[in-house]
Amino acid sequence: MSDNLIAIKDLSFSYGQRLVLKGINLTARRGQVIAIMGNSGCGKTTLLRLIGGAMKPTSGSLKVDGIEMGQIDQVSLYQLRRRMGMLFQFGALFTDMSVFENVAFQLREHTDLPEAMIRDLVFMKLNAVGLRGAHELMPSELSGGMARRVALARSISLDPMLILYDEPFAGLDPISLGVTGNLIRRLTDTLGMTSIVVTHDVQESLKMVDYVYFVSEGVIVAEGTPAEIKASQLPYVHQFVHGEENGPVPFHFPAADYAADLGLAA
Amino acid sequence: MQRATLDLWVGLFVVAGIVAVLFLALKVGNLGSYDNGETYTVKASFDNIGGLKPRAPVKSAGVVVGRVAEIGFDPENYEAFVTLSLAARYSFPRDSSAAIMTSGLLGEQYISLEAGGDEKMLANGDALKITQGAVVLENLIGQFLYNKNESQTEQAAP
Amino acid sequence: MMQALIGHIRGIGRRTVDRVSRMGVAARFFLLVLLHSGPSFRRFHLIIREIFTAGVLSLIIILVSGLFVGMVLGLQGYETLQTYGAEESLGVLVSLSLVRELGPVVAALLFASRAGSAITAEIGLMKATEQIAAMEMMAVDPIARVVAPRFWGAVISMPLLAALFSAMGVLGGYLVGVVLIGVDAGAFWSQMQAAVDFKEDILNGVIKSVVFGIAVTIIALFEGYDAPPTAEGVSRATTRTVVTSSLAILGLDFVLTAFMFRGV
Structure with missing residues (x-):
């Protein structure tokens, strides 16, 4: 098993005529928290979607856990996604289900576990994000920060190897922001996952990540550890x-x- | 909402829907007057059936005892032949007669069966000998006018 | 001048091509829904949930509308029929118009504006808030998990609602005709039973409502799934659902009526 969970080489991607990503090189080792930063519209969300397999690269190589995403078929993609979690910008909780059902969703869809075990697992995940007490609430009753934490609990419900975060800090107050940042770090360490965080919140992410990539106009303009970036x-x-x-x-x-x-x- | 409450509501809804279909079929439609029991068929020829349609009722003494099963044209006698499907629990003498009647002045047409006096009963496939076709309104009016003319000339003659 | 004319013709051509290709995409979507229906039948509680949202929540509007349509038919029918001294045929008039046409058509129109628009808005919103994308990322096929149960829930509900509408309508006609005006109850029911045929009228009405149910639901689901993921896109898609499905209902009704009641 390679030490690199994600290996991207000379990756390019275009929407029709418009070239969005031009020759990206990026690696993420297992257990790391990687931040991809850049100003709005620089192509970082596109990069995240490519890693998640929602789109296919135009050219270049993108390997997740050794699997080439350009040539993956639907069945293996769905297999791979069971080991992947994604946290969407505003949580994307299922609005017609309670917090409990949201976290239980993947367990119900992908496993045949008995109800008692699902219950225990859901409470464990909710406890990890500090929201066990809110399991009966509906998503509309949650604050932005709480919704983000529930979504985080949902994305770790199957103990994935990789979690992708799309702007996890957008629209959060400073307290929720700190809580979310710490959670990402702690969960990555305790569950032995790898995390890719797409964000433009510099101060918060520099506190917790292992490595940073700066994307501008579809190319990586800088990379390094948080200390190197601050000194850049x-x-x-x-x-x-x-x-x-x-x-x-x-x-x-x-x-x-x-x-x-x-x-x-x- | 709890799954149990959901199930209850959906169950009630489905039952209500099925009751509505049954209501339409039995109370509004004619499914209720279908005889589920056995039937036997009897043929009858008419010189004119007027507006008789398949599935029109066959009544005896005003009670529905069967339905018109089939209507056709007999090219040899130039007559209409009608197949009646009668409920097996009603049997009629062999010399019974059939007439096409109209319910009300402008209502739908039906076949009226008049029981005869024979000791033998009609069997499956038998034909009714005595029939009376539909009264066509135009003919009736024509006849009436003709009769009236005649009686007037008679009165004027002496 | 010539240039403007050519421009207009080009516009018509482009719109036609757009419409036709959209219909093609919708047809493919329909096929996809049917192909992915297996899981929702294995987990029938998903469909039960959708029967609740599409069917049970539409009950009030269907029952009340049915009752009033029947009552109006009773009043108007009586006015006309009594001129010919044929008020006993009131039951025939009320029941035939309801069972053959008004039941399936009006119930489907109400269903389109009540349940159809809700389906479009819900799915459009799920798309706009990335719930559909999140589901895909969780390796769950949204067509099988979100779309197919809604399709079957609505398609099962529609004929039941239409039957309830017709039944309520007949009751409304009975209330006005017999209870209020005083038409003979025996004549009202017996003439009705003599005139309404189970296969010709009631079964054909049920077939109509099933076809309308499929049309309305597929339009609603497709518009929702196809809506641009913005507030404006969703609201436009909702309007389009009501307009398109109403037109589809009336158009299909003509075609079906022409096939079913021709020469009878």
């Missing part, structure tokens, strides 16, 4: 980490000359 003098990384208004990513959308637009040039 690359203009893009510097702008991103410190949240500066101007830098390689301009404040202004490309436009005609301002004076000309206002009719002052003449």
